[in-house]
Amino acid sequence: MYIRKPYFFAEKKTGILLPMFLFIILSYGVVANEYQPAEPVLSYSLANQLIVIDPGHGGFDPGAWRGELMEKNITLPISKKLQQHLSQAGAIVVMLREEDKDLAGEQFKGSLKERKRQDLKARVDEANRLKADLYISIHTNADPSPRWYGAQTFYNAHSEESKIMAECVQDELTRILGNTKRKAKPGSYYIIDKTEMPAVIVEVGFLSHPAEAKLLNDPAYQNKVAYAVFSGIVNYQASQMEPVDKSDKKIVTGSDIAK
Incomplete structure (x- = not known):
């Protein structure tokens, strides 16, 4: 041959x-x-974990925007890169959207405010229906002042597991991105208040900060952000694994085998 x-x-x-x-x-x-x-990295801790990724906004809802940059067009590619990292580590990943659309449904005829409410409800309902292990929502921040910058992770103050995950993610954002000193922070937002599993919102940076906005539109930096979030999730999952009690393990010797 x-x-x-x-x-x-x-x-x-x-x-x-x-x-x-x-x-x-x-x-x-x-x-x-x-x-x-x-x-x-103990990425094996993600094996068979069902993780929902929520790329913020989409469709009629652009989210924050500055100039030609729209939040919905930043959150989706970062989410897809995060999906790739998680999938390669053995997680079962569900993307709540993979294109520029919302989740309210094509047949919804309410006002824009009502459509937004329906969109958020649909995201939460889907995660709860799937009984997901984790929920990760990706967003960008914005402020009238261009001085503020830095990625930051939010969690429901009533969920200790969400707090731990948010802190793990924030630690990795700080370490890997090297441009934020922000800390994980509790917040009251519909998607992290209503989900039935550990959930975080990751604000990956400020579109209102010119330099950070330029970074957030760069595919290489988007992958860096995605990897930081992935690494934080891995660290969280590893922290939740039960430690092995070595005192309970018997050391098998040659004489034991001979017996």
């Missing part, structure tokens, strides 16, 4: 192309690991 060799292994060019290929692979590894956790 004849097996065609990849071009970079062609016999006459191996001396040149193979080193070039290895250089590209190694270079990619350096870039990919630029913001990897210092300690091994």
Whole structure:
């Protein structure tokens, strides 16, 4: 049987192309690991976890906007990148939207305010119906003043698990992004008040801050944000795993096997 060799292994060019290929692979590894956790990530803790990702706004509702930048067009790509990280770690991921639309339904005929209320209810209802393990809502922030910046995570003050997850996510946003000193903060918002599982809102930055808005529109930075959120979720899940009590484990020796 004849097996065609990849071009970079062609016999006459191996001396040149193979080193070039290895250089590209190694270079990619350096870039990919630029913001990897210092300690091994226990991503196996996400295996078979059902995680709902909620890309904020969509359709008739642009969310915050400055100039040509709209919140709904920032939250979706970040959410898709987060979905990819989580899926690769073995989680079962449900995206509440994968295109520019809301969840109120095409047949809804109410006012814009009523449609927004229906949209939020549909998001919460779907997560509760699925009995999701975690709920992650991605948003961007905005303020009349352009001075404010930095990603920040919010949680329901009555949910201790949500607080722990928010703190884990915020720690990773702080460590990986390197441009926020904000802390996880309690808040009262419909989606984190009504969901029946640990839930957080991640405000990934301020569109009202010119420099941060430019970053948030950059796919490379979006992936960095997504990875930070992913890493925070991993840390949260790992913290929830029951520690192994080594005192209960018997050390098996050769004499035990012989018996």
